[in-house]
Amino acid sequence: MSSTSRWLAGPDAGDDKYSRGVLAAVTGSLQYPGAATLAVEGAWRTGVGLVRLGAPLRVQDLVLGRRPETIVSTPEDLGRADAYLLGSGLDDPAEDEMLRDTLVGIADSGAPVVLDAGALGFAMRVRGLCLVTPHAGELARMLGWLGRESERADVVASPAEHAAFAAENTGAVVVLKGATTHIATPSGAVTSVAAETNRLATAGSGDVLAGILGGLVAQHAPDLATREQLAELAAAGVSLHSRAAARLGDRPLAALEIAESVAYATAELNGP
Ligand SMILES: NC(=O)C1=CN([C@@H]2O[C@H](COP(=O)(O)OP(=O)(O)OC[C@H]3O[C@@H](n4cnc5c(N)ncnc54)[C@H](O)[C@@H]3O)[C@@H](O)[C@H]2O)[C@@H](O)CC1
Numbered sequence: 434m435s436s437t438s439r440w441l442a443g444p445d446a447g448d449d450k451y452s453r454g455v456l457a458a459v460t461g462s463l464q465y466p467g468a469a470t471l472a473v474e475g476a477w478r479t480g481v482g483l484v485r486l487g488a489p490l491r492v493q494d495l496v497l498g499r500r501p502e503t504i505v506s507t508p509e510d511l512g513r514a515d516a517y518l519l520g521s522g523l524d525d526p527a528e529d530e531m532l533r534d535t536l537v538g539i540a541d542s543g544a545p546v547v548l549d550a551g552a553l554g555f556a557m558r559v560r561g562l563c564l565v566t567p568h569a570g571e572l573a574r575m576l577g578w579l580g581r582e583s584e585r586a587d588v589v590a591s592p593a594e595h596a597a598f599a600a601e602n603t604g605a606v607v608v609l610k611g612a613t614t615h616i617a618t619p620s621g622a623v624t625s626v627a628a629e630t631n632r633l634a635t636a637g638s639g640d641v642l643a644g645i646l647g648g649l650v651a652q653h654a655p656d657l658a659t660r661e662q663l664a665e666l667a668a669a670g671v672s673l674h675s676r677a678a679a680r681l682g683d684r685p686l687a688a689l690e691i692a693e694s695v696a697y698a699t700a701e702l703n704g705p
């Protein structure tokens with residue numbers, strides 16, 4: 434079994450929806466409602482057992498219209514999960530005290546967490562395993578919070594080194610997105626995954642990746658013990674995202690198509 438397909442294996446006869454992993458996502462907002470649909474679709478298509486979504490009512494309705502399998506609630510009433518995805522399409526949680534308290538509670542819970550976009554600021558608070566998924570501009574912002582003032586151009590000029598610095602100083606596994614995605618662990622190891630297609634450069638594509646990573650982390654939460662394993666899972670997720678786009682051919686892509694394609698890309702990567 435390849436290091437990628439190890440993380441993409443399907444259920445066996447003894448499995449049920451709970452043993453296949455429960456992901457709880459706090460994604461989407463009134464400003465960016467669509468990000469929740471993209472992340473939730475990406476997560477479902479990895480084969481996770483159940484996806485819960487905590488979001489405003491309008492966002493819940495949009496997601497249910499697309500994926501009625503999802504269990505929806507407000508963020509405060511999310512319930513128990515094996516892993517959490519926080520942040521894609523989220524307004525700045527610092528502006529909303531109730532939302533911030535909910536995210537702090539999740540960060541403190543010890544469960545594995547994937548942080549994207551509006552929740553990247555929680556990286557230092559997460560007690561369990563933590564994966565963060567910034568693009569170059571977001572990583573520059575994170576580095577400022579860590580006391581290393583940086584511009585997006587600095588990150589682009591030496592991406593692996595900046596990703597490793599952020600990983601070492603937050604304790605999180607950093608997935609620095611781009612045409613080549615650099616995955617850094619706090620010990621300083623960096624794995625680089627070149628995208629199979631530049632068609633991934635489209636709005637919402639990163640929200641789909643966050644959903645994929647959340648879905649995979651939820652499926653493997655019981656056997657994820659180290660940050661090195663989490664980094665290996667992240668590399669598999671990045672390859673899956675890339676394959677999902679590339680298998681659609683060299684044509685313009687919308688992010689939801691990439692999410693839909695994830696299930697078929699899984700089958701391709703797992704081989705016959
Ligand atoms: N359909 C959706 O709901 C989408 C939601 N998204 C969410 O949007 C939020 C912001 O993500 P970003 O990656 O845009 O954050 P960035 O930090 O790159 O940009 C923040 C804001 O700056 C502006 N901006 C930055 N670069 C620009 C440029 N070159 N030209 C014009 N405007 C520019 C945009 O208004 C943008 O929203 C995240 O929460 C993300 O998850 C995006 O993923 C796109 C799709």
Ligand SMILES: Nc1ncnc2c1ncn2[C@@H]1O[C@H](COP(=O)(O)OP(=O)(O)O)[C@@H](O)[C@H]1O
Nearest residue numbers: 568610611612628631633634636637638639640
């Ligand atoms: N030129 C490119 N070639 C290939 N993949 C890219 C390119 N630019 C960005 N990507 C990928 O597309 C996704 C974009 O994510 P992100 O920047 O968060 O956008 P969004 O916020 O719109 O979802 C990431 O997975 C990134 O690795």
